[in-house]
Amino acid sequence: MSAATSAASTQPVAPRRRLSALRVVLSVALVGLLASGGFVGWQWWSAAQAVEDHEPWFAGYVDVTATPTFAFEAPASDAGRDVVLSFIVAAKDDACEPTWGTGYTLEEASHALDLDRRLARLDQLGGQITVSFGGLLNDELATGCTNVNDLVDAYASVVDRYEITTIDLDIEAGNLTNTSAGERRAEAIHTLQVERRSAGDDLAVWLTLPVAPSGLTEYGTTAVSQMLDAGVDLAGVNVMTMDYGSSRTDGDSMAMASIQALQSTHRQLGALYSRAGIELSPASLWTKIGATPMIGQNDVPGEVFGLADAEEFNAFALEQRIGRMSLWSLNRDQSCGSNYVDLKRVSDSCSGIDQGDVRFVDLLGEGFDGRPDGSAGAVTTADTLEEIVDDPATSPYAIWAPEASYLEGTKIVWHRSVYQAKWWTRGELPDNPVLNEWETPWTLIGPVLPGETPFEMPTLPKGTYPEWEGPTIYEKGDRVLFDGVPFESKWWNEGESPEAASSNPDGAPWAPLAESEVGAILDALEQ
Structure with a gap:
């Protein structure tokens, strides 16, 4: 050796x-x-x-x-x-x-x-x-x-x-x-x-x-x-x-x-x-x-x-x-x-x-x-395998779909595990058996934990900030509502939906407001 x-x-x-x-x-x-x-x-x-x-x-x-x-x-x-x-x-x-x-x-x-x-x-x-x-x-x-x-x-x-x-x-x-x-x-x-x-x-x-x-x-x-x-x-x-x-x-x-x-x-x-x-x-x-x-x-x-x-x-x-x-x-x-x-x-x-x-x-x-x-007497045989489905109600991220496109950094759930995209990908199985890491666009993060559910963003009343509109140009610091959830622009962008922030927090131009800040805004609105 x-x-x-x-x-x-x-x-x-x-x-x-x-x-x-x-x-x-x-x-x-x-x-x-x-x-x-x-x-x-x-x-x-x-x-x-x-x-x-x-x-x-x-x-x-x-x-x-x-x-x-x-x-x-x-x-x-x-x-x-x-x-x-x-x-x-x-x-x-x-x-x-x-x-x-x-x-x-x-x-x-x-x-x-x-x-x-x-x-x-x-x-x-x-x-x-x-x-x-x-x-x-x-x-x-x-x-x-x-x-x-x-x-x-x-x-x-x-x-x-x-x-x-x-x-x-x-x-x-x-x-x-x-x-x-x-x-x-x-x-x-x-x-x-x-x-x-x-x-x-x-x-x-x-x-x-x-x-x-x-x-x-x-x-x-x-x-x-x-x-x-x-x-x-x-x-x-x-x-x-x-x-x-x-x-x-x-x-x-x-x-x-x-x-x-x-x-x-x-x-x-x-x-x-x-x-x-x-x-x-x-x-x-x-x-x-x-x-x-x-x-x-x-x-x-x-x-x-x-x-x-x-x-x-x-x-x-x-x-x-x-x-x-x-x-x-x-x-x-x-x-x-x-x-x-x-x-x-x-x-x-x-x-x-x-x-x-x-x-x-x-x-x-x-x-x-x-x-x-x-x-020494153990003899190998294939394991008995059965089918199991991923449940969106117990998955912290969206479940992988073959027809969907995923940007770098996007997190998904597949086979009760969380994966993150290393680069843009579409139609490539997250758990495809590969010999080398560079052969797959997915990194295994870890298993879905017991009791996990989809994360729910805190919302604000309609009119607190403008509703997001695709054709609008947004500058760094601009705030919008998307389905009631407040987001702040991290940089100049146009046509970039805040929806991507949940699965691609690093690459998306929008970041949701922190829960504590949303709470402070709600307190102020009630006064």
Whole structure:
């Protein structure tokens, strides 16, 4: 993951969900049609949706070949007992031979690193492992191993030796841009997953990808599509919330940038699953998202993910109930010693910040009480979706209509959410699933809140101000009545209706008088 570390054919089966995984049935009440027929639009929403027994889990990454060796088999707290061991990559002299960081074959790691014994000790203590393939610096197996059958065998040899139920594919750099390798990887993983499930064994597959606050890159979304198109049942997409560089807005904390990255990924996964013919509810999509921040000093000099960032990020992740949380890396989860001078230079074995007695593993792992094995048997299926209508009586803004034109800044309601136009638009669905924000003219502001109603402007008696007339030229400061509501001109205008002020308060030339001022005018008129 970090540039400073040694980071990492069968027919598709229709996605399904095992009944043993069911825990909760959520009932979402459908809004009835208005007697007047005054509704516009509808929203697809889960009605009596069966939800998997989803328990978010935490496991920190461990760089197996980094020095000094990290004793993952002796976790200091419960939050650190489950680990993601990284990275299995292709051998230098045999692209189909799995190795740990090119330095050790699986057998060599058993002797030189005493890895098998340490894993047995972790198992005695109740810990679970996930194995990560790929990383930043070396070739992931599919990059050079061009025979799919050999590739399946390579993956299977790792899964069998370490008896794992969850694998992590960390696809970065050249491994990510090599789309031919992506197709081989997807085909091989699908074959392996089908074989395992046919034999009654679980195999959860997580795809770990780089991310920006705006979401996955084009290569990242392609990697997800390749997996889905090949029939792989992805447990989820784990995004590396780190090293944002110029993609992070000046002034945004690392926590805020990371939250934006999760929100953007959530939108993108909705589009990708929809295109694959699998409709998932927003809640189901959150369970398919994982997050891995780089703790402390990131590779980008100006980026530091601090303890406060960890607490804020953890709170957001728990609120959304994402599928998993990780960190890079457990090797680094401690303050640097006094002999480590240049804290801006990323270390394999310390975070580069003063942590005191606090550990990131405890802050980020707080509330993630599930275990990797507990969710490994979950199988994806499309949610049951029902129709629901938007109700103008409970909508703070007008409901979107395909034939209407909307100016920049206009707010509307669609599918029980409030959207704002980024530019002039007509006929473009506010919730059209898009991979990139620039593909839609709408920005999602948030949901319609319980109890909301259309805002009613205070009115004044007829004759208090002239009635608005379209052909009239108005100067800044002129006041008019429009349906009894008093407005004041913000600048010179002609033919601009005050009606636009309710949905486009910034761009319209008219602003309604404040409620307090209207009240004062009414008091004066009564005297």
